[in-house]
Amino acid sequence: MITVEGVSQTFRSGKGVVEALADLNLNIHDGECVAVIGRSGCGKSTLLRLIAGLLPPTTGTVAVDGAAVTKPRSDVAMMFQRPALLPWRNVLNNVMLPLEISKERNDEGRRRARDLLELAGLGGFENRLPHELSGGMQQRVALCRALVTEPRVLLMDEPFSALDSLTRIELGEELQRVHMSRKTTIVLVTHSIEEAVLLADRVVVLSSRPGRVRDVVEVKIPRPRELGPSAHLTEVAEASAQLHGLLMAPTPARSAS
Known part of the structure; x- marks a missing residue:
């Protein structure tokens, strides 16, 4: 590989x-x-x-x-030491950012993002802003963002x-x-x-x-x-x-x- x-x-x-x-x-x-x-x-x-x-x-x-x-x-996706979330975007929109960049933002991409958030224990936090999350939760969002493009x-x-x-x-x-x-x-x-x-x-x-x-x-x-x-x-x-x-x-x- x-x-x-x-x-x-x-x-x-x-x-x-x-x-x-x-x-x-x-x-x-x-x-x-x-x-x-x-x-x-x-x-x-x-x-x-x-x-x-x-x-x-x-x-x-x-x-x-x-x-x-x-x-x-x-x-190939990369995840760094700091989550580097965009502070003005909620959790779901932060996760979906790579899909926007690759022009794949659609219903399938949104479903994938929500499924990843559920898998990472962040179901129900989709509309929260980064400053409303703990450091560990922010890093989980960053992990979902890295994985959303599969x-x-x-x-x-x-x-x-x-x-x-x-x-x-x-x-x-x-x-x-x-x-x-x-x-x-x-x-x-x-x-x-x-x-x-x-x-x-x-x-x-x-x-x-x-x-x-x-x-x-x-x-x-x-x-x-x-x-x-x-x-x-x-x-x-x-x-x-x-x-x-x-x-x-x-x-x-x-x-x-």
């Missing part, structure tokens, strides 16, 4: 040259949820921008569904980092429910090992700058996953410990498949 082959990314400025990524190889399968973790500055967000077509790689290729990514695609790929750049820990857990559970019901391919950048284990089918660990794939950890824990009274807390703890060890130890990089 998503193929990253031999990708390096270099940024040049008046202060010199920064090599963000170096010879990075990664395959992400259709319908998978993959988390990307690593130390600050290792190129996690740069990798998302490359997949989104917002940035051309210095070397190497990025492809989605077999086609090289050279510009943003209509079937993208094949959803890229998420630390979407829950600005929220309190309880709200992060609740939104993680929400994202699992959306992923299980819609089978969207998700690439999630996060600093949280716990979040990666709870949400991802596989976790890609990047080395320090320049970012390379250090290892890929498969998370074989049944869904839905939670931190509360769960039968899988031991497995969650074991996977978290493995990822923590990879982040701390100077292990060699390798390619991922």
Whole structure:
């Protein structure tokens, strides 16, 4: 579904040259949820921008569904740390904004938007303005907005980092429910090992700058996953410990498949 082959990314400025990524190889399968973790500055967000077509790689290729990514695609959506809702538009109209941009605002689009709001626990809030919602509810609206065009790929750049820990857990559970019901391919950048284990089918660990794939950890824990009274807390703890060890130890990089 998503193929990253031999990708390096270099940024040049008046202060010199920064090599963000170096010879990075990664395959992400259709319908998978993959988390990307690593130390600050290792190129996690740069990798998302490359997949989104917002940035051309210095070397190497990025492809989605077999086609090289050279510009943003209509079937790839991106969700950022902040919800960035338009304050003068109500919840439903914020969700429907991508449909207006693509000239798909119709009865089918409105039904899809309402269904997503129901799925995200926002039924009955369609006419509320953003300032009338909590931070967690605003981020749920942003998630619905990202999904309303039914993208094949959803890229998420630390979407829950600005929220309190309880709200992060609740939104993680929400994202699992959306992923299980819609089978969207998700690439999630996060600093949280716990979040990666709870949400991802596989976790890609990047080395320090320049970012390379250090290892890929498969998370074989049944869904839905939670931190509360769960039968899988031991497995969650074991996977978290493995990822923590990879982040701390100077292990060699390798390619991922």
